[in-house]
Amino acid sequence: MANYYISDLHLFYEASIRFDKRPFKTLEKMHEEILKNWNSVVTNGDTVYILGDISLRGKNEELIALVAKLKGRKVLVRGNHDDLSDYRYQQLFHEIVDYKEIRDVYDGKNYKLILCHYPIFSWKDMGKGSILLYGHTHHSEEDLYFQKCLKQMNDVCRHSNGNKVYAYNVGCMKSYMNYTPRTLKEIMEGVER
Incomplete structure (x- = not known):
């Protein structure tokens, strides 16, 4: 049994293909790839923490059917686009x-x-070994700014207590995520490359 992490799948949201420059010609191709990738690594005994924005709406028979096919015990850390109004979903x-x-x-x-959908500036035990996993910011100026702030915080923390601050964007579109839920090891090693 393993833990996996991912965010910002934006299933059934065609604009996400353009917005993130995702390598899919259609939503159907994106859904096929996500389902294949997910089920090739996740077993039903694993837990997948989805850090928000799995889709834009929950009242969609196709969405319910697709999410039901994703293996593992799914924990949703709600994002700004998650519509949970359908009890079946x-x-x-x-x-x-x-x-x-x-x-x-x-x-x-x-x-x-x-675990939070949003990048947060300060979190519990920051600089004392805790790690923030987040999504929401995709490949945006906002994320670049957050990464710049983290670098500056690391400079300050290293001088004051010798510890590093760790925060990782687990957006599915990141190269180290590649539309696949990843373990903590895969995320940390993927970012550090």
Whole structure:
């Protein structure tokens, strides 16, 4: 049993293909690729933390059918585009929250993770080993600015307590995510490359 993370799938939202310059000609192709990638790594014993914006609407028979095909225990950390008004859609998730703190292991080390759809400027135990996983900002100027702030915070934290600040964007369109749920190890190693 493993934990996986991903955000901003934007299923059934055609504009996301243009907005993110996604490598798909149609929504159908994007959905096929996401389903194939997801089910090739996730088992039904795994937990997938979806950090928001799985889709724009929940009242869609096709959306409900597609999400039902995605393997694993799905935990939705609600994003600004998640419409959960359909009870049938809600039932596809083990849990629906706005924010979550969990623990995960990478290379034998136990990490505290802060899960939020949005990048946040300061989080619990920041600079003391906790890691923020977030989405929302895609490949935007906003994300570049947040990364610049993190770099400056790291410069300050290293001088004051010697610890680094860790925050990773788990948007599906990121090269290290490649429209596939990833483990903490895969995310950290993918970003550090």
